[in-house]
Amino acid sequence: MSRTYTIRELAREFGITSRTLRHYEDEGLISPERRGTQRIYSARDRARVTLILRGRRVGFTLAEIGEILDLYNEEDHGAAQDMHARSKFVQRIAALERQYKDIEESIAELKLGVTRIDNRMTERHEEINPRPQVRVSGFGVLPAAE
Amino acid sequence: MSRTYTIRELAREFGITSRTLRHYEDEGLISPERRGTQRIYSARDRARVTLILRGRRVGFTLAEIGEILDLYNEEDHGAAQDMHARSKFVQRIAALERQYKDIEESIAELKLGVTRIDNRMTERHEEINPRPQVRVSGFGVLPAAE
DNA sequence: TTTCCCGTTTACGTGAACGTCAATGGTTTG
DNA sequence: CAAACCATTGACGTTCACGTAAACGGGAAA
Incomplete structure (x- = not known):
């Protein structure tokens, strides 16, 4: 038990x-x-x-999640129901794969944003305390706060 | 122009x-x-x-998107603002990377769902037109209902 | 027994992201 | 020039995913 x-x-x-x-x-x-x-x-x-x-x-919305969960539990819907379910699954897979790409691109852009901020801060520091350039591309260094 | x-x-x-x-x-x-x-x-x-x-x-929410867009355009916020912005970016990146993993897993599971449906349809077909077949073992993602 | 601490239902409230009128106005087309 | 369009500004409505309070019950601790 x-x-x-x-x-x-x-x-x-x-x-x-x-x-x-x-x-x-x-x-x-x-x-x-x-x-x-x-x-x-x-x-x-x-x-x-x-x-x-x-x-x-x-x-996913809760309704969509519900549909998916149902499909893992129900037994026999008949071929027509199965075809319908199958096409829904395939559609969602396609959507997720698009989203996958979106996320890659978003990550790339946010990393670019971090780099720009880092450069700006480095510049400010150099105005006061000049130093030979070591540009850090620095991401992934910080622990995810909170 | x-x-x-x-x-x-x-x-x-x-x-x-x-x-x-x-x-x-x-x-x-x-x-x-x-x-x-x-x-x-x-x-x-x-x-x-x-x-x-x-x-x-x-x-992202529209508010979050707004913050991000602003950061690509504004010029100088001062170091404190930049640090704040940087940590937000880094957090966002971490969230996206987690999401990336979630999506991979979701895709895998949905594909499993498609496979199960395909097997079910194959079974139905075999009832009419039998044929030797490698059966994908039917472990579900969920523990079975009692 | 009284006081807490969970837990439950019922039900109205909320924030995000628009949808959907209504009333109004410029423009171009027959 | 009137009819058709497309656009604009309110402003109220809607869906989703819960939040939040109100009113109540059961059990354990003081």
Whole structure:
């Protein structure tokens, strides 16, 4: 019998609020059991939350995430339903691959931005304390704050 | 003299509405000139719209996009402002890199979904027209429902 | 028992990103 | 010159993903 979780535990583990978990339940994305009135989340619920949050981070709506989760659970829809599902999956994959490219480009541009700031700061420093040029392209040096 | 665009032209080119372009202007992301009361968009405005839309696709809010755009244009903020800006950039880069990973994983999972559907359809076909086949083992992403 | 601390439901509130009128005005086309 | 368009400024409406308070219950600790 694998371990279960309270709403607080799960919320803290994922860095979300209880309200958010209840909201996902309202939207039909998870359906934890109850011990009396209180929710008990199973390992399966936990796994679904992982997928939900990742889906959100890549820009899916909760409704879209719901569709996808459903498709992993339902058994037989018939060929027509499957074709429909398949094309939806393929579309989403294409969208994600476009997004992948967008992200690469955005990262490149933000790094350019960091470089420009670094150069500006270096210049300011040199006005006061001139020094032979060692231009640092410096990213990835700082730990992700907070 | 480089070419200019009407609001309709730009909207159609980017697949957005005029309302959206006005909204971006309300939010201070672009500031096209006016010929009388009408907006004329320059090549620079057009470039900014490109960045705005890409920013949106990767999940930035309009406010965040505004900050980023500003940093490409403003001249001197002083060292303190620059440090602040730099750390925001670095944070954004970190977030995007995490997102990058999320997308890879999501793509992998959606592809798994497609495979499962394909197998199901193959099975159905085999009922009618049997054929030896390598079966992809059916472990799901989620623990099975009890 | 009373006091906390979780937890629950119900329901209205909020911020972001536009959508959708309504009222108005310039322009070009038949 | 009137009809068709396209544009502009309010300003209220809408969807999504929760936030936030109100009112209530159960259990454990003081």
